[in-house]
Amino acid sequence: MSQSILIRGGTVVNADCETRADVLCIDGVIAAVGEGAAALAPAGCEVLDASGQYVVPGGIDPHTHMQLPFMGTVTMDDFYTGTAAALAGGTTSIIDFVIPNPQQPLMEAYRTWREWAEKSASDYSFHVAITWWDESVRHDMGTLVREEGVNSFKHFMAYKNAIMCDDETLVNSFRRALELGAMPTVHAENGELVYLLQQEVQKMGITGPEGHPLSRPPMVEGEAANRAIAIADVLGVPIYVVHVSCIESAEAIARARARGQRVYGEVLAGHLIVDDSVYRDPDFTKAAAHVMSPPFRPKEHQEALWRGLQSGQLHTTATDHCTFCAEQKRAGAENFAKIPNGTGGVEERMAVLWTAGVNTGRLTPSEWVAITSANAAKLFNIYPKKGCIAVGADADLVLWDPAGTKTLSVKTQHSKGDYNIFEGMALTGVPSHTISQGRLVYANGDLRAVRGAGRYIKRPAFGSGFAAAEKRARELAPTAVVRT
Numbered sequence: 001m002s003q004s005i006l007i008r009g010g011t012v013v014n015a016d017c018e019t020r021a022d023v024l025c026i027d028g029v030i031a032a033v034g035e036g037a038a039a040l041a042p043a044g045c046e047v048l049d050a051s052g053q054y055v056v057p058g059g060i061d062p063h064t065h066m067q068l069p070f071m072g073t074v075t076m077d078d079f080y081t082g083t084a085a086a087l088a089g090g091t092t093s094i095i096d097f098v099i100p101n102p103q104q105p106l107m108e109a110y111r112t113w114r115e116w117a118e119k120s121a122s123d124y125s126f127h128v129a130i131t132w133w134d135e136s137v138r139h140d141m142g143t144l145v146r147e148e149g150v151n152s153f154k155h156f157m158a159y160k161n162a163i164m165c166d167d168e169t170l171v172n173s174f175r176r177a178l179e180l181g182a183m184p185t186v187h188a189e190n191g192e193l194v195y196l197l198q199q200e201v202q203k204m205g206i207t208g209p210e211g212h213p214l215s216r217p218p219m220v221e222g223e224a225a226n227r228a229i230a231i232a233d234v235l236g237v238p239i240y241v242v243h244v245s246c247i248e249s250a251e252a253i254a255r256a257r258a259r260g261q262r263v264y265g266e267v268l269a270g271h272l273i274v275d276d277s278v279y280r281d282p283d284f285t286k287a288a289a290h291v292m293s294p295p296f297r298p299k300e301h302q303e304a305l306w307r308g309l310q311s312g313q314l315h316t317t318a319t320d321h322c323t324f325c326a327e328q329k330r331a332g333a334e335n336f337a338k339i340p341n342g343t344g345g346v347e348e349r350m351a352v353l354w355t356a357g358v359n360t361g362r363l364t365p366s367e368w369v370a371i372t373s374a375n376a377a378k379l380f381n382i383y384p385k386k387g388c389i390a391v392g393a394d395a396d397l398v399l400w401d402p403a404g405t406k407t408l409s410v411k412t413q414h415s416k417g418d419y420n421i422f423e424g425m426a427l428t429g430v431p432s433h434t435i436s437q438g439r440l441v442y443a444n445g446d447l448r449a450v451r452g453a454g455r456y457i458k459r460p461a462f463g464s465g466f467a468a469a470e471k472r473a474r475e476l477a478p479t480a481v482v483r484t
């Protein structure tokens with residue numbers, strides 16, 4: 001049976017325009033936008049009144065870790081609970097990560113994650129992490145791009161003795177990504193420095209969570225961002241830096257972009273709001289709940305991140321949603337380096353950015369759409385199917401009530417985590433309805449997420465215009481000397 005929803009009287013906001021328009025969704029796709037939409041509504045069509053509300057593309061969180069086995073444990077939220085929480089907050093797609101153990105065949109890890117994700121309530125996709133290198137990895141990257149719709153590969157420059165990439169792997173993988181038309185992405189922190197600093201901080205007698213930011217200072221992130229950007233420049237491949245948290249890496253990106261390099265940056269909602277004072281909380285549980293990497297930073301870094309988003313030097317917002325409960329965090333009671341790294345946010349991201357971004361005048365509603373959905377869709381090549389309200393696009397939409405209020409709390413969140421890093425934050429501007437695949441999945445507090453309803457999103461490779469390699473070839477060619 002055909003299912004249809006007509007959204008009447010709202011203001012449609014895309015990344016490039018804001019207009020009063022009705023929107024008709026039929027069978028999971030946007031069938032009409034604008035004046036004629038109501039006339040096309042089939043008999044029995046559900047009608048939602050959006051007067052006084054914005055109608056915006058469903059959010060895309062391009063960085064989550066549901067059901068992640070990490071640091072000796074597994075995150076609280078699995079693909080069902082995590083994506084259900086996402087839907088409650090207006091996020092209708094996530095891009096999660098396949099993270100193979102070193103030496104594990106890529107395709108084996110990929111199939112495992114695909115299976116885990118079948119219970120997702122929202123649409124989902126995967127970046128695949130490159131954690132080691134040999135010919136089989138090169139081969140499997142090709143299979144993933146050509147057959148599985150993976151167009152981005154992640155590189156952890158931190159987590160020594162676990163999933164960290166050395167420069168040899170970075171160079172090989174970036175070059176292979178370029179060949180395939182896939183985007184390399186990096187977690188930029190110098191893992192050797194983190195490893196050394198963790199031991200030095202411990203030797204000083206600092207074993208609690210306050211040691212975590214001391215072992216991962218901003219320059220550690222700046223160094224890695226600069227190195228990854230330099231490698232990408234030499235190879236002529238674009239690069240996306242995940243969770244840019246500080247001035248040092250934001251400036252590395254801005255400098256490279258000023259040189260004409262294709263570099264993109266992602267900011268986490270948490271890094272914009274929470275500062276490093278949380279690590280000095282005398283309550284271990286609270287301090288440890290905030291342990292994630294990169295760590296929360298002093299306030300001046302937050303200002304730089306906002307400026308980056310406002311100026312267009314930084315492009316997407318995400319959460320790195322990766323929830324561990326208090327009991328799991330206690331694994332690091334004697335040593336901060338053993339506290340499982342991760343915090344939540346997938347449900348809160350869009351509203352937090354509205355309150356702290358749009359209500360403060362930092363962002364227009366269209367700019368907010370750009371950084372909560374459209375830019376991620378463009379950078380990972382699923383636009384305008386996702387991230388846009390237009391005829392033919394997926395019917396992933398949110399009715400956004402700019403006057404709606406809510407105070408964030410662990411008591412009311414849908415995530416299975418037992419902590420909320422935004423606890424007590426008063427929001428003005430909240431989702432009233434979320435529509436995913438043309439189905440109403442959230443309505444004024446009533447979450448109707450369906451286990452297994454989410455679909456895997458294939459993301460096609462980029463074409464040859466993606467590369468800066470020809471520029472590099474031209475630069476090198478004239479230096480060849482003909483000797484007689």
Ligand code: DUC
Pocket residue numbers: 065070187291292293294320322341342343
């Ligand atoms: N950082 C985290 O805090 N958790 C998961 C992985 C990461 O890089």
Ligand code: ZN
Pocket residue numbers: 139143
């Ligand atoms: Zn093959």
Ligand code: ZN
Pocket residue numbers: 187242243293294
């Ligand atoms: Zn990371």
Ligand code: ZN
Pocket residue numbers: 063064065320
């Ligand atoms: Zn992450």
